[in-house]
Structure formats: C-alpha cells, structure tokens
Amino acid sequence: MNSSASTGAPARSTRAVRRSFVTDIIDSERALGYLLVAPVVLLLLALVAYPFFVAVGYALTDRTLADSGVFIGLENFELLWENQIYRQTLRNTFIFTVGSVTLRLVLGVGLALLLNESFRFRRAVRAAILLPWIVPTVLGTMAWLWMFNPNFSVLNYILVQTGLMTHGFNWLTNPDLALFSVLLVNAWRGVPFMAITVLAGLQAIPQDLYDASSIDGAGKFQRFRYVTLPLVMPVLLTALVLSIIWTFSDFGIVYGLTKGGPMNATHVLATLSYQTGLASGNIGEGAAISLTMLPVLLVLIIWQLRRIRRSTTM
Amino acid sequence: MSAALAPSRRAPPRLAPGAIRSHHPRMERALFIWAPLTFFMVFLVGPFYWMLITALKPDSELYDGSKSPLYVATPSLDHFLYLFQKTDFVTWVGNTMLVATLSTAIALIMGVPAGYALARLRFRGSELVGTAIFVTYLVPTTLLFIPMVEVMATIGMDDNIWALVIVYPTFLVPFVTWLMSGYFRTIPTELEECARIDGLTRLGAMWRIALPLARPGILSAGIFSFTLSWNEFIYALTLVTASSERTIPVGVLVQLTRADFYFWGPLMAGALLGSVPVALVYSFFVDQYASGLTAGAVKG
Numbered sequence: 038m039n040s041s042a043s044t045g046a047p048a049r050s051t052r053a054v055r056r057s058f059v060t061d062i063i064d065s066e067r068a069l070g071y072l073l074v075a076p077v078v079l080l081l082l083a084l085v086a087y088p089f090f091v092a093v094g095y096a097l098t099d100r101t102l103a104d105s106g107v108f109i110g111l112e113n114f115e116l117l118w119e120n121q122i123y124r125q126t127l128r129n130t131f132i133f134t135v136g137s138v139t140l141r142l143v144l145g146v147g148l149a150l151l152l153n154e155s156f157r158f159r160r161a162v163r164a165a166i167l168l169p170w171i172v173p174t175v176l177g178t179m180a181w182l183w184m185f186n187p188n189f190s191v192l193n194y195i196l197v198q199t200g201l202m203t204h205g206f207n208w209l210t211n212p213d214l215a216l217f218s219v220l221l222v223n224a225w226r227g228v229p230f231m232a233i234t235v236l237a238g239l240q241a242i243p244q245d246l247y248d249a250s251s252i253d254g255a256g257k258f259q260r261f262r263y264v265t266l267p268l269v270m271p272v273l274l275t276a277l278v279l280s281i282i283w284t285f286s287d288f289g290i291v292y293g294l295t296k297g298g299p300m301n302a303t304h305v306l307a308t309l310s311y312q313t314g315l316a317s318g319n320i321g322e323g324a325a326i327s328l329t330m331l332p333v334l335l336v337l338i339i340w341q342l343r344r345i346r347r348s349t350t351m
Numbered sequence: 352m353s354a355a356l357a358p359s360r361r362a363p364p365r366l367a368p369g370a371i372r373s374h375h376p377r378m379e380r381a382l383f384i385w386a387p388l389t390f391f392m393v394f395l396v397g398p399f400y401w402m403l404i405t406a407l408k409p410d411s412e413l414y415d416g417s418k419s420p421l422y423v424a425t426p427s428l429d430h431f432l433y434l435f436q437k438t439d440f441v442t443w444v445g446n447t448m449l450v451a452t453l454s455t456a457i458a459l460i461m462g463v464p465a466g467y468a469l470a471r472l473r474f475r476g477s478e479l480v481g482t483a484i485f486v487t488y489l490v491p492t493t494l495l496f497i498p499m500v501e502v503m504a505t506i507g508m509d510d511n512i513w514a515l516v517i518v519y520p521t522f523l524v525p526f527v528t529w530l531m532s533g534y535f536r537t538i539p540t541e542l543e544e545c546a547r548i549d550g551l552t553r554l555g556a557m558w559r560i561a562l563p564l565a566r567p568g569i570l571s572a573g574i575f576s577f578t579l580s581w582n583e584f585i586y587a588l589t590l591v592t593a594s595s596e597r598t599i600p601v602g603v604l605v606q607l608t609r610a611d612f613y614f615w616g617p618l619m620a621g622a623l624l625g626s627v628p629v630a631l632v633y634s635f636f637v638d639q640y641a642s643g644l645t646a647g648a649v650k651g
Contacts (some may be wrong), residue, residue, distance in 0.1 A: 060552060063552045063554035063555075067472075067473075067475070070468045070477060074466040074468050074480050077462065077465040077524055077528055081487055081525070084517070084518065084519050085495065088495045088498040089495060091496070092495065092538055127454040139456055148391050151384065151388060156385075156388070164634065165395070166392070167633070168395065168630065171630060173581060173582040173599070173600045174584060175582075175599075175600040176599070176622035176626050177399075179402075179603070179622045180398040180402040181615075184401055189414070189615075195422075211644050225395065225398070229395065270618060279489075282491060283491070285491075286493045288585045290565060307493035307585075309494070310497065311589070324498065327493060327496075327497060330491075330493070333575075334489070338486055343490065345485070
C-alpha cells in the first residue's frame with residue numbers, strides 16, 4: 038500500500054495507457070460481477086439444479102436400488118395418493134408443523150419479551166437459552182430420547198414423585214402421544230431462534246416511540262398492540278416462514294426419536310421418503326414422496342421473496 | 352443500555368393512578384419475570400443437565416430404580432473411556448472437524464465475493480442470480496438427498512468423507528452469499544470510490560477496502576457455516592456408511608444404538624462431547640452470533 042502511494046502518479050498513467058486483459062476484467066463492473074458470481078452459479082447448477090431434475094426424473098420411474106427402472110409417468114404420485122401410510126404421513130406432517138410452529142411462536146415471543154426486560158444474569162440467561170439451537174440437533178434429540186425412555190424416563194419420575202400421575206406416560210410408544218412428543222422436541226429446538234430473532238426486533242424499536250405513546254396516554258397493552266407489534270412484525274414473519282420451512286422438512290428429530298414409528302404414527306414426509314427411497318430401496322417412489330413437499334415450499338418461498346422485494350424497494 | 356432505559360419504561364404505570372400492580376413490585380417481578388424464566392431455563396437447558404449427569408453416572412447407578420435420577424452420587428468417567436476405547440469416536444471427531452473446516456472455507460471463498468458482487472456491482476442477470484441463491488437457501492436438504500446419493504455415486508464419491516466436503520457447500524454457499532450481500536450493503540461505498548480514484552481496480556477495492564471492513568460479517572458467516580456443517584445430519588447419514596467415514600452426529604446415533612439396545616451412558620457422553628466444540632465456538636462469539644442471526648433474519 039505504501040509503495041503504491043509513493044509511486045502513485047506515474048503508475049496510474051502507465052496503467053491508463055497499457056491496460057492489460059486481466060486489468061480489463063478485474064476493473065470492469067460487468068466482467069468482475071460475472072467472474073465473482075460464476076463459481077456460485079456453477080456450483081448451484083451442478084449440485085442443486087441438476088440433482089433436482091434427477092429427482093424429478095426418478096419420480097417418474099419405478100427405479101429401485103437394484104434396478105434403474107422404466108418410465109411410468111405419474112404412477113408413483115397416483116399410488117401415493119391412494120396409499121394409507123402416505124396419507125397418514127401427510128396428516129402427521131401437517132399436525133407436526135402447525136403444532137410445533139405454534140409452540141415456537143407462543144414460547145419464542147414470550148421469551149423474547151421476557152429477555153427484553155432488565156434482570157440480573159440477563160446475559161448469561163440469553164446465552165444459555167440458545168443451547169438447543171446451537172447444539173447438533175440429533176445430539177440434543179438423544180437427551181430427549183433418554184428422557185422419554187419407557188423404564189427410566191426422568192419426566193415420568195418427576196410426574197410420579199410429585200403425585201401428578203401414578204404411572205407416567207408412554208411418550209414414544211403410545212401412537213397418540215408419540216406425535217406430540219416429537220413435536221415438542223422440535224419446538225424445543227426452535228424456540229431459541231424465534232426468541233433471539235424477535236428480541237433483536239424488539240431492541241431495534243426506538244424508545245422515543247414508547248415515550249411518545251405513553252405521553253399520549255397509551256397503557257401497557259396499547260403500547261404493545263400499537264407500537265411493539267407492528268414494528269416487530271416484519272422480523273417475526275421472517276422467523277415464522279423459516280420456522281415453518283424447517284419444521285415441515287425436518288428429518289433428524291423424528292429419525293432420532295422414533296424413525297417414524299410406532300405404526301407410522303410419527304412419519305413425516307422427509308422420514309417416509311428416506312424409509313421408502315433409501316432404506317427400502319424404492320428410489321422412484323422415495324423421490325416422489327420428497328417432491329410432494331414442493332407445493333408447500335414453493336408457496337412459502339414465493340411469499341417470502343415478495344416480502345423482501347417489497348421491503349427493499351421501500 | 353437496557354438498564355438505563357428500564358426506569359423510563361417502568362415510570363408510566365407508577366404515574367398512572369389506579370395501577371394495582373405497583374403496590375407489590377416484588378411479587379410482580381417474581382410472578383412475571385422469575386417464574387416464567389425458571390420455566391424457560393428448565394425446559395430449554397434441563398435436557399443438557401440430564402445429558403451431563405447421565406454421562407457421569409456409572410451403570411450401577413444409572414439403571415438402579417431405587418436411586419434418585421436427579422443427581423450423581425458417585426461420578427465416574429467410565430462412559431467417556433468407553434467412548435474413546437471401544438468406539439470410533441476420535442475418528443468421528445476428526446472427520447467432523449475436517450468436513451466442517453473445509454466446507455466452511457469453500458463456502459467463504461465462494462460466497463463472500465459473490466455476496467460482494469450482488470451488493471455492489473451492476474451486471475445483467477444479477478437480480479436473477481440473487482433470487483436463485485435466495486431460493487436455494489430456502490430449499491431444504493431433505494428435498495435433494497436421494498438424487499444426491501446417486502450423483503455422488505456416479506462421480507465415484509460414494510462412501511467417502513470428501514463427498515460431504517463437496518455437498519455441504521450447496522447449502523452453505525447460498526447462505527453465506529445472501530448474508531454477505533446484506534452485510535456489504537450496510538457498508539458505505541465512499542471508501543471504495545476513493546480507493547478507485549487513487550488507482551485501485553474494482554477487484555483491488557474489494558480486496559483491500561471492502562473485505563477488511565466486512566470482517567465482522569465474514570466472521571459470523573464463518574461461525575454459522577461451521578456450526579451448520581458440524582450439525583448436519585441427513586447427508587452425513589446417507590452419503591457415507593462406513594464407520595471410519597462418519598461424522599459425530601451420525602456415528603453417535605448409529606453406533607451407540609443397536610436395534611433395541613441403547614448404550615445410554617456412552618450415548619450421552621458422546622452427545623455431550625459432540626456438542627462442546629460448537630458451544631465453545633459460539634460462546635466466544637455470542638454477540639457476533641446473535642447479531643449475525645439478526646442481520647440475516649431482518650434482511651429477510
């Protein structure tokens with residue numbers, strides 16, 4: 038840097054006279070733009086777009102692990118629609134997503150409001166509550182698997198010891214309860230993300246707005262309704278869309294806890310597509326199952342894209 | 352900062368006549384702050400306490416129904432020893448470290464310049480590329496794992512740890528690009544313009560001016576990428592199957608749970624040790640992490 042400063046003027050003039058090919062590229066806005074973006078575009082074409090079309094191709098065949106299969110059109114999708122397990126999986130995925138995201142939302146916003154207050158050890162608490170989000174999902178899930186253990190469940194121990202129940206729950210073996218249990222663990226992992234994101238939104242609200250609304254006679258509830266809520270909404274919606282996408286497509290938590298059982302009671306689309314496509318080797322059908330996630334994902338992605346467009350043009 | 356703001360925030364209710372709650376400020380705080388906080392701490396952090404004490408309990412205590420499970424009477428390191436001597440845990444740690452470090456490096460090398468280009472340079476198609484990258488960021492990995500297994504097999508990368516180094520950038524790069532293009536937009540352009548007047552090329556302005564200024568953003572992008580790779584599960588489960596090629600999450604789950612038999616002590620010890628590195632990385636950069644998370648989220 039020093040050398041360029043000392044030789045500044047003459048160097049610039051020679052550079053202006055003899056611009057090499059390389060200089061043309063690294064100094065032209067367009068050429069440099071293409072140069073910097075090209076590796077990413079190539080990567081995404083080769084390892085996202087291409088596999089995606091491969092998946093579509095598979096879904097239209099009866100390919101298995103042993104046999105490359107033949108084209109069967111939309112038969113996989115037609116068969117899925119009549120398949121009881123697939124239908125149950127759709128229902129499970131829907132309950133899992135709605136239930137978990139509702140819990141994430143309620144608990145996450147509650148926690149954010151709490152962390153926005155001042156109290157002792159606030160920083161330590163803020164760091165600690167992020168743990169479920171930071172730690173590898175499947176490893177955190179193992180702690181829950183152990184807490185749900187039929188014989189040594191600490192949750193049941195507490196429930197029985199405090200006299201709330203006589204036996205405790207069959208958290209993962211009772212088909213009716215199992216879906217709730219996996220949903221709870223998914224919410225456990227997602228609450229910190231929601232809380233920290235909303236907290237950041239809360240802290241970005243200027244204090245003047247609260248002061249002004251107080252002077253105008255707004256009570257605590259009114260300040261929340263007319264100041265906090267509208268200003269936090271954009272951040273909240275983004276966190277919500279991401280949470281829905283991640284929950285809807287979740288694999289690790291269900292796989293770690295139940296692998297879809299008991300009696301398919303906890304299968305979601307991702308685990309069923311793994312089970313069908315790789316574990317049982319029906320690649321065509323498995324690819325078709327995972328592709329049926331697409332309509333919901335597309336709606337969410339397009340909605341989110343339009344929201345961003347609007348916010349950047351403003 | 353919040354401490355300074357707090358009094359003014361609490362002032363209005365005190366002025367308002369008929370505000371019942373101000374008669375019992377202590378009870379109010381216990382009820383509205385400490386009670387819910389306790390609930391959240393138990394719910395969110397409790398499982399890690401359970402993980403820790405299980406890892407430290409000898410089997411004799413672990414499976415003895417007559418003893419209270421809530422604390423350890425005679426702590427031992429047996430489960431950790433089992434993990435190191437009887438399983439491939441050390442190999443898994445090495446593998447995870449290797450994959451996370453390399454894929455993070457690739458993600459930063461590709462994603463940071465691309466993010467710069469999208470934020471600063473005008474070229475035809477840049478908006479399309481930006482949209483495509485954002486869409487890829489939102490597409491979950493569970494949509495593509497089946498074809499990915501086949502694609503990796505056709506290029507001879509099946510059952511090989513390097514497959515993960517190749518595949519992880521597919522979700523890390525879009526994320527880094529998107530985060531960094533948002534970050535570069537928050538840096539004023541004047542310094543780069545001055546540098547160009549002083550004779551730097553556009554590439555030089557990026558390299559010498561913009562990148563050093565973006566260091567905090569690059570650091571968060573790096574931390575995110577590292578934790579995302581460390582935590583990744585479905586590709587690690589489906590792309591490699593030999594124990595010697597596994598990462599920690601898959602190794603711990605597959606090797607320490609066999610059919611209906613679970614090695615609970617080593618399992619919890621492994622889960623604990625596998626969580627420590629990411630917890631450490633993040634505890635050093637907790638503020639960076641939170642602000643990066645927010646930058647990403649707010650930018651949407």
